[in-house]
Amino acid sequence: MxxxxxxxxxxxxxxxxxxxxxxxxxxxxxxxxxxxxxxxxxxxxxxxxxxxxxxxxxxxxxxxxxxxxxxxxxxxxxxxKDDPLALLEEKSLGTISxxxxxxxxxxxxxxxxxxxxxxxxxxxxxxxxxxxxxxxxxxxxxxxxxxxxxxxxxxxxxxxxxxxxxxxxxxxxSAELPVSEPHEESCGSCRRCLDICPTDAFPAPFQLDARRCLAYLNIEHKGPIPLEFRAPMGNRIYGCDDCLAICPWNKFASVTREAKLAAREDLERPALADLVRLDDAGFRALFSGSPIKRIGHARFLRNVLIAIGNSGDLDLSPLAEERLADPDPLVRGAAVWAVRRLAPERSRELALAYLPEEGDTSVRQEWTQDLHIVSGFG
Incomplete structure (x- = not known):
């Protein structure tokens, strides 16, 4: 050709x-x-x-x-247009990739x-x-x-x-086309993307263990977020951009960057308080046409509740409590963790009310993570 x-x-x-x-x-x-x-x-x-x-x-x-x-x-x-890492410090907001x-x-x-x-x-x-x-x-x-x-x-x-x-x-x-010149790897000695990873998901440079990657865990993983990764997840409710955002080549690129796909304003700084209130219809409406819709309402709420547990915002605790009776055990389990993180004394009272009626093994395990909270149950 x-x-x-x-x-x-x-x-x-x-x-x-x-x-x-x-x-x-x-x-x-x-x-x-x-x-x-x-x-x-x-x-x-x-x-x-x-x-x-x-x-x-x-x-x-x-x-x-x-x-x-x-x-x-x-x-x-x-x-x-802005540094995605800055939003990680605003704990009552959700960070979307x-x-x-x-x-x-x-x-x-x-x-x-x-x-x-x-x-x-x-x-x-x-x-x-x-x-x-x-x-x-x-x-x-x-x-x-x-x-x-x-x-x-x-x-x-x-x-x-x-x-x-x-x-x-x-x-x-099937056409034989003239080929381009391959690009040589140009990272040099820089390892910022490796060092910033909150969960040490890179066994070595150029290798990724998805099982430790927050983007995998909060998008692809269908069950509860493993306990060791919940605090590192912070307020990342969909994906994780840390390793991308820290790359120094972004700085040089910003001189000429004019993004073709500007972010929706309502997804740049979403409040956790609003997101946790979404019912299934509201979730589908908000994320119509978005890749987020594919993970489903329950997995999304799981992520939001983990972020609430990491927020340190006591005003969000009552909203997490409302999800303790959610019909989906994935949501209930994340709500237990969120309430316990924000209001441990209150969680002891709630355990007495909810644990005896809880039929799902994974949710019961969430209630009994700290055995002293629910002494007498198990």
């Missing part, structure tokens, strides 16, 4: 709003199968069973689609990718397939091969122009 077609594709990508464009061969990363196998063997994927189930296809683009010859990687800047403060990025990007893929198919006569984190394709290492940036020590793609804030999309094609 000619350079002129590539130039036309890149121009169209820019017109569609993409900020980064590059091409890699489908077989550009022969190291991926081994790295994936090692991560799965170590159990770093936690209870994301789908990673194991799709391992063969995930290991390489050809495993996903045998006819794939080239991969076009696209990046869309979603950098925040920057990527989730607007429309679901899958919806934002997929239409643009289809437009670009259609142009390629018409011009080349070759087959195309589009992917936006909805299939077992490892976009980040392929984006590195395509020159969009490099995978930092936090495993997220880092760009010289947009720091750690790029949504990625990919087009697989």
């Amino acid at each position: 000619s350079q002129s077609l590539l130039a036309e594709l890149e121009a169209r990508a820019r017109a569609l709003g993409f900020d980064a464009f590059g091409v890699a061969r489908a077989d550009a990363r022969p190291d991926l199968p081994g790295k994936l196998a090692a991560a799965l063997a170590a159990g770093w994927h936690g209870d994301m069973e789908w990673m194991e189930e799709t391992a063969e296809r995930r290991a390489s683009p050809e495993g996903l689609w045998r006819e794939a010859r080239s991969v076009i990687l696209l990046g869309l800047n979603y950098g925040p 920057v990527y989730a403060r607007n429309r679901d990025y899958h919806d934002v990007i997929k239409g643009k990718l289809k437009d670009l893929a259609g142009l390629l198919a018409r011009r080349s006569g070759e087959e195309v397939k589009v992917f936006v984190d909805t299939a077992p394709l490892m976009e980040k290492p392929l984006a590195e091969a395509a020159g969009l940036g490099w995978q930092g020590k936090h495993t997220v793609l880092v760009s010289r122009q947009f720091g750690s804030w790029l949504f990625l999309g990919a087009i697989l094609t």
Whole structure:
């Protein structure tokens, strides 16, 4: 395929709003199968069973689609206007990961990718397939091969122009396209992203154990937040941006950054007091079109209640108490923890009322974490 077609594709990508464009061969990363196998063997994927189930296809683009010859990687800047770390100090507010403060990025990007893929198919006569984190394709290492940036020590793609804030999309094609120059890793001796992690989720640079990652725990994990990670979770109610936000490349990128996806104002500084009151209908309405909606009302309330327990705000304790009778045990258990953190004396009184009637084992365990609180029950 000619350079002129590539130039036309890149121009169209820019017109569609993409900020980064590059091409890699489908077989550009022969190291991926081994790295994936090692991560799965170590159990770093936690209870994301789908990673194991799709391992063969995930290991390489050809495993996903045998006819794939080239991969076009696209990046869309979603950098925040303010430092996300500052909100962690405002304990009565909830912190939502920057990527989730607007429309679901899958919806934002997929239409643009289809437009670009259609142009390629018409011009080349070759087959195309589009992917936006909805299939077992490892976009980040392929984006590195395509020159969009490099995978930092936090495993997220880092760009010289947009720091750690790029949504990625990919087009697989049977066309043989001219490839871009791969990007070399440029983290140097910096380890800020590793050192800031509240839960030590990085076994080593460039490796992530999802089982210790707060973003995994408050999004993917379906059960109660493990006790050791509740206090470190702070007021992070969806995701965790610490390792992204601390990256020094963000500072250099901010000179030219003009985010295409400005955050919804109501999701920039949401009050925990408002969020914990949401019923299921209110939750669905507030997060309509948002990736947050996918975790469901109960898991969201679990996260909000953990944040309330970490807030130190005694005015929030009565709101947590109201959730002690919630029909979902996941919510009730988190409410027990929140009340005990904020008002331990009050929790002793409540244990006498609630524990005898509690039929769920996990919630009973929450009540009995401190045995002296509920002496005589068990």
